[in-house]
Amino acid sequence: MNFERKELSNSQLLDLYKKILKPRLIEEKMLILIRQGKVSKWFSGIGQEAISVGITSVLDKDEYILPMHRNLGVFTTRDIPLHRLFSQWQGKKNGFTKGRDRSFHFGTQEYKIIGMISHLGPQLGIADGIALANKLRKNGKVTAVFTGEGATSEGDFHEALNIAAVWELPVLFVIENNGYGLSTPTNEQYRCENLADKGVGYGMESHIVDGNNLLEVVHLISELKASMIENPRPVLLEFKTFRMRGHEEASGTKYVPQELMDMWAVKDPVENY
Numbered sequence: 001m002n003f004e005r006k007e008l009s010n011s012q013l014l015d016l017y018k019k020i021l022k023p024r025l026i027e028e029k030m031l032i033l034i035r036q037g038k039v040s041k042w043f044s045g046i047g048q049e050a051i052s053v054g055i056t057s058v059l060d061k062d063e064y065i066l067p068m069h070r071n072l073g074v075f076t077t078r079d080i081p082l083h084r085l086f087s088q089w090q091g092k093k094n095g096f097t098k099g100r101d102r103s104f105h106f107g108t109q110e111y112k113i114i115g116m117i118s119h120l121g122p123q124l125g126i127a128d129g130i131a132l133a134n135k136l137r138k139n140g141k142v143t144a145v146f147t148g149e150g151a152t153s154e155g156d157f158h159e160a161l162n163i164a165a166v167w168e169l170p171v172l173f174v175i176e177n178n179g180y181g182l183s184t185p186t187n188e189q190y191r192c193e194n195l196a197d198k199g200v201g202y203g204m205e206s207h208i209v210d211g212n213n214l215l216e217v218v219h220l221i222s223e224l225k226a227s228m229i230e231n232p233r234p235v236l237l238e239f240k241t242f243r244m245r246g247h248e249e250a251s252g253t254k255y256v257p258q259e260l261m262d263m264w265a266v267k268d269p270v271e272n273y
């Protein structure tokens with residue numbers, strides 16, 4: 001994997017290293033805690049950290065992000081104190097959902113993160129609403145919304161992208177294409193070659209990005225953010241990556257061929273960086 005530093009200083013590169021390492025270290029701890037029965041559920045983002053971390057490190061702290069169930073790096077890069085995150089995951093009263101949930105179905109206005117909507121597609125439209133408010137206020141802010149390639153098969157995906165294109169809303173539509181929607185591989189999910197190709201149908205700029213290359217993510221988002229301020233518009237981004245663990249820890253990965261795992265293990269975003 002090639003890393004192009006461009007204008008980034010040594011301290012910025014080191015800062016990004018700390019940011020991508022943090023969710024990985026938390027996850028390694030979580031995998032132990034789940035076996036000890038101290039947490040009951042876990043959605044792993046191991047192998048996909050460069051996307052969450054790269055995007056969140058470029059956006060301003062007051063720009064809204066709408067993550068999904070696999071985006072721990074959004075929460076850690078926004079520097080939410082760990083005791084608050086762990087309280088959430090342990091279903092404690094002082095967690096963000098006051099004990100009503102114990103995973104990633106939570107948001108926090110304090111950190112400008114909108115909690116995921118469990119049935120996936122609808123949160124794309126919420127991003128449109130936030131972007132419309134920003135556009136009317138002319139405040140130059142962009143909004144990033146995450147989705148999986150599985151979730152792109154839902155009708156809400158089409159509706160959200162279409163209206164964003166028509167109204168030129170400053171939204172980064174982030175597809176984390178990690179190969180499987182639960183146990184459904186991409187070749188049983190859609191018939192186009194790349195999901196980014198769908199941008200043409202919406203009249204929307206789109207890009208295919210190596211989702212495991214932290215600097216590629218950072219540079220592209222920095223460029224887009226600057227140009228979306230000048231020229232407000234939605235952009236469709238397809239990040240190619242892979243889900244290295246089960247959909248959640250209870251379900252495993254028996255349906256994934258070992259060769260695919262081996263191929264993607266070499267591209268680990270943390271180790272390579």
Ligand SMILES: Cc1ncc(C[n+]2csc(CCOP(=O)(O)OP(=O)(O)O)c2C)c(N)n1
Binds near residue numbers: 147148180
């Ligand atoms: C309407 C609906 N169907 C099923 C589910 C259960 N579910 C949650 S995430 C998910 C898989 C989504 O796949 P993808 O969008 O590719 O994201 P990934 O999990 O791979 O990151 C499923 C089936 C759900 N939440 N809502």
